[in-house]
């Protein structure tokens with residue numbers, strides 16, 4: 842399935858990760874038919890500048906909210922406030938067995954860098970903004 846991002850979604854996502862820097866931000870992206878239309882920021886349960894863990898309770902509630910709205914959970918995002926948008930070893934561990942796309946937003950440069958990856962970081966997808 843092709844995935845497209847509304848520019849308003851990208852703006853919301855960037856606002857979230859910038860507001861939470863220098864800690865890593867994380868959350869979920871919901872889509873309707875491949876059109877990513879909802880950003881759901883979740884608490885980073887580790888409250889760390891270089892690691893993240895989706896708050897399990899919020900993750901559960903968010904999955905229910907997405908279902909109630911008829912949206913698909915397509916991607917998990919998190920930020921790298923201090924490093925490039927390259928998955929860490931721990932990121933790869935966390936993504937094991939997770940069927941969703943992964944997005945990393947790097948804030949290391951003045952211009953944020955967003956990269957979208959296949960599940961388990963098995964390759965990269967172009968970021969299509971409409």
Ligand SMILES: [Zn+2]
Nearest residue numbers: 919928929932
């Ligand atoms: Zn990471």
